[in-house]
Structure formats: structure tokens, C-alpha cells
Amino acid sequence: MKLAPRARKAVLTVHIVSSGAWIGIDVLVAVLVGVGLAGGSDAARGLALRALAEFVVAPMLISGLVCLGSGVLLGLATKWGLVRYWWVAVKLVMNVLLCVLIVVALQPGMADVGAAGVAIEAGQVPATDLSNLVFPPAVSLTMLAVATLLSVYKPGGRRRSRTAPRGVSGGTTRAMSEARPTVHA
């Protein structure tokens, strides 16, 4: 599969915007968690936790899936491939892992977080231990920062490939020429 240069640029734009949106939503989550755990009045803490439970997971998952879909399209439609280069393969694994974590680890706890927000607003002690809430934004922001670094620097080094003949660099695009020399398995 090959994309025309204009189409590739359009998909790349979608990819960059969705990854930026994802990072932005993660920053918002970090702020809401910070306020929810340590932010001043009960009203502010409760509101932050209810907003976190109510509004965050869906846009986060959507931006993650758009980033994944556009990234896979870019990988398949360019000479970077999906698993040909370490930097793309690692991003693929991290993107899938983060989306799975949103569904299986983050979403199921949101009802309790919302209930904790309501309890705090009512001046009660929440039934749920909220301290684990620091992990989702910390883990996600770290992985997305690593993914962004990998995307920008595109560290050289091809994965072992039975189809790639020795001595063929396989890259002629602008982005390929910016990458460090490839190391063949």
C-alpha cells in the first residue's frame, strides 16, 4: 500500500494532532488528579474528581485510537513499515498498551472516583483509596513523551527482517533521509 504525498501529509497531520490532543488530555488528567488529591477546598476537590470521572476517559480513548489508526496507516503506507524499525514497533506496542489500559484499568474505576467526589463535596471521607490515581497520568505522559522522542529522532536500527536484503537501506523519503544510517540485521 502506498499513499500519495498529499494523502500522506493529511494522515500525518491527523496523527500529530491526535497525539498532541492525547498528551493534552493527559495533562488535564494530571491537573484534575492533583486538585482532587490535594487541592484546597472540599468543593474544588470534589468537582475535580467528578469532572475526571465524567469527561476524560472517552476523549482520551478516542484520541489514542485515532493516533493508533493514523500511525498504523502511516506505517503501512510508507517505507517505515509497521515493525520494520524499532522506533515504529515500540510506538505500536506502547499505543496499543495504553489504549488497553484505558479500557481495562482506568475506565472501570471511574464510577468510584465520581462517588468519591460526591462524598468529598458532602464533607464525608471517600470510601475509595484515591492515591493510585497518580499512576495513570504519570505512566501515560511518560510513554507518550518517549513516543514523541522516538518519532522526532527516529533512532536508526532495523529489526531483523527476512524480506529485507542485506545492504538495501530501503529509504528515500525526506523523513527516511533524516534518520540515522540503518543497521541491518
Ligand code: HEM
Ligand atoms: C504512541 C503514541 C504516538 C505518538 C505520540 C506519535 C507521535 C508522532 C509524531 C509527533 C510524528 C511526526 C514525526 C515527524 O514528522 O518528524 C509521528 C510520525 C510517525 N508515526 Fe507516530 N506516534 C504515535 C504512535 C504511532 C504508532 C502506533 C505508529 C504505527 C504503528 C506510528 C507511526 C508513525 C510513522 C510511520 C511516522 C512517520 C510518518 C512519516 O514521516 O511519513 N506512530 N508520530
